[in-house]
Amino acid sequence: MEQNAEASRRIATLSAHLYPPSFQGSSLLRRSNCRAKGGAPGFKVAILGAAGGIGQPLSLLMKMNPLVSVLHLYDVVNSPGVTADVSHMDTGAVVRGFLGAKQLENALTGMDLVIIPAGIPRKPGMTRDDLFKINAGIVQSLCEGIAKCCPGAIVNLISNPVNSTVPIAAEVFKKAGTYDPKRLLGVTTLDVVRANTFVAEVLGIDPREVDVPVVGGHSGVTILPLLSQVKPACSFTSEEIDYLTNRVQNGGTEVVEAKAGAGSATLSMAFAAAKFADACLRGLRGDAGIVECSFVASQVTELPFFATKVRLGRSGAEEIFPLGPLTEYERASLAKAKQELAGSIEKGVSFVCK
Numbered sequence: 001m002e003q004n005a006e007a008s009r010r011i012a013t014l015s016a017h018l019y020p021p022s023f024q025g026s027s028l029l030r031r032s033n034c035r036a037k038g039g040a041p042g043f044k045v046a047i048l049g050a051a052g053g054i055g056q057p058l059s060l061l062m063k064m065n066p067l068v069s070v071l072h073l074y075d076v077v078n079s080p081g082v083t084a085d086v087s088h089m090d091t092g093a094v095v096r097g098f099l100g101a102k103q104l105e106n107a108l109t110g111m112d113l114v115i116i117p118a119g120i121p122r123k124p125g126m127t128r129d130d131l132f133k134i135n136a137g138i139v140q141s142l143c144e145g146i147a148k149c150c151p152g153a154i155v156n157l158i159s160n161p162v163n164s165t166v167p168i169a170a171e172v173f174k175k176a177g178t179y180d181p182k183r184l185l186g187v188t189t190l191d192v193v194r195a196n197t198f199v200a201e202v203l204g205i206d207p208r209e210v211d212v213p214v215v216g217g218h219s220g221v222t223i224l225p226l227l228s229q230v231k232p233a234c235s236f237t238s239e240e241i242d243y244l245t246n247r248v249q250n251g252g253t254e255v256v257e258a259k260a261g262a263g264s265a266t267l268s269m270a271f272a273a274a275k276f277a278d279a280c281l282r283g284l285r286g287d288a289g290i291v292e293c294s295f296v297a298s299q300v301t302e303l304p305f306f307a308t309k310v311r312l313g314r315s316g317a318e319e320i321f322p323l324g325p326l327t328e329y330e331r332a333s334l335a336k337a338k339q340e341l342a343g344s345i346e347k348g349v350s351f352v353c354k
């Protein structure tokens with residue numbers, strides 16, 4: 001019996017490779033299903049926008065994550081190539097590729113975690129809000145697919161402007177009757193990653209030892225590093241506070257300008273997204289004490305969405321931590337952040353509710 005099963009598994013694997021790597025037919029699915037049965041236990045993760053500047057290195061990093069058993073790579077272009085490439089890595093996750101809107105539902109069905117880096121990036125001179133026109137519609141249609149095919153999945157939203165795309169996603173889920181605020185997380189990890197790096201440089205220590213809470217949102221003055229709450233405990237001069245706050249707030253623009261028209265942060269963003277996704281998966285597994293900053297539905301301020309530290313658990317963002325004591329400088333920055341955030345959130349909400 002066992003020998004027969006093993007023989008048919010091998011034949012299925014071989015015959016799947018006789019077909020061109022077309023993503024239209026069922027040959028790919030047959031091959032994947034065959035391998036999935038023997039796959040490692042773990043979570044099912046989809047990346048939407050997997051062939052992009054962020055999507056490709058993120059696909060690589062998620063294929064390396066031992067908590068991932070199945071990895072679905074979806075894009076409107078080039079996903080077959082990225083899938084073939086990543087699928088040759090000898091790690092546990094089974095990789096399947098999906099191309100174009102007709103395959104979105106198959107890409108999403110059964111997923112535990114959906115990561116969304118789909119959408120256009122900035123060029124020099126643009127703000128993140130300039131991306132709204134195109135990215136709002138992309139996020140809306142992808143979230144409609146999530147509501148239909150995997151309404152219980154955790155969603156990690158990367159597409160900019162995050163301050164507006166997270167409210168868009170929330171409205172789509174509300175309309176579909178599937179909204180669970182705990183499961184919708186805007187990814188602001190890159191702000192924390194940058195803050196840790198820049199603070200470590202100033203302090204002359206290893207960035208892996210530094211933890212800077214970054215609150216507010218993910219654009220310009222809405223990005224607020226709380227330098228009074230850095231771990232390990234330390235103090236900064238007012239010049240250092242100005243320098244660090246500005247550098248973290250403009251980290252994205254620094255990369256956009258350095259890339260000179262070739263896009264925005266992709267590699268550091270893939271690193272940050274993989275770090276955040278791993279934290280979400282460890283939370284889903286039931287690990288205790290998983291805390292990350294994220295832009296979520298929140299009652300920490302009067303705004304409906306705000307980034308603060310959240311505790312990640314089996315159902316997503318299970319606890320949202322308050323801001324903690326702020327300095328006068330931070331209180332003034334918070335007021336500016338809230339003013340800009342309010343407009344960006346409203347813009348996202350009215351895009352869906354218009």
Ligand SMILES: NC(=O)C1=CN([C@@H]2O[C@H](COP(=O)(O)OP(=O)(O)OC[C@H]3O[C@@H](n4cnc5c(N)ncnc54)[C@H](O)[C@@H]3O)[C@@H](O)[C@H]2O)C=CC1
Pocket residue numbers: 048049050051052053054055074075076077117118119120121122131135138142157158159160161162187188189190191218263264265266269
């Ligand atoms: N949250 C954050 O901290 C950060 C967010 N971003 C944002 O991430 C987004 C992606 O950036 P990059 O990867 O550099 O851009 P990219 O242009 O290199 O890749 C985007 C990918 O999305 C795909 N795409 C477009 N429409 C799609 C749809 N309807 N369904 C699925 N895929 C679709 C494209 O085909 C492309 O492969 C941008 O909006 C960017 O601003 C970038 C860096 C940091």
Ligand SMILES: O=C([O-])CC(=O)C(=O)O
Pocket residue numbers: 121122128160190251252253255256264265
């Ligand atoms: O700056 C951009 O456009 C991309 C981004 O969000 C970042 O790098 O933080």
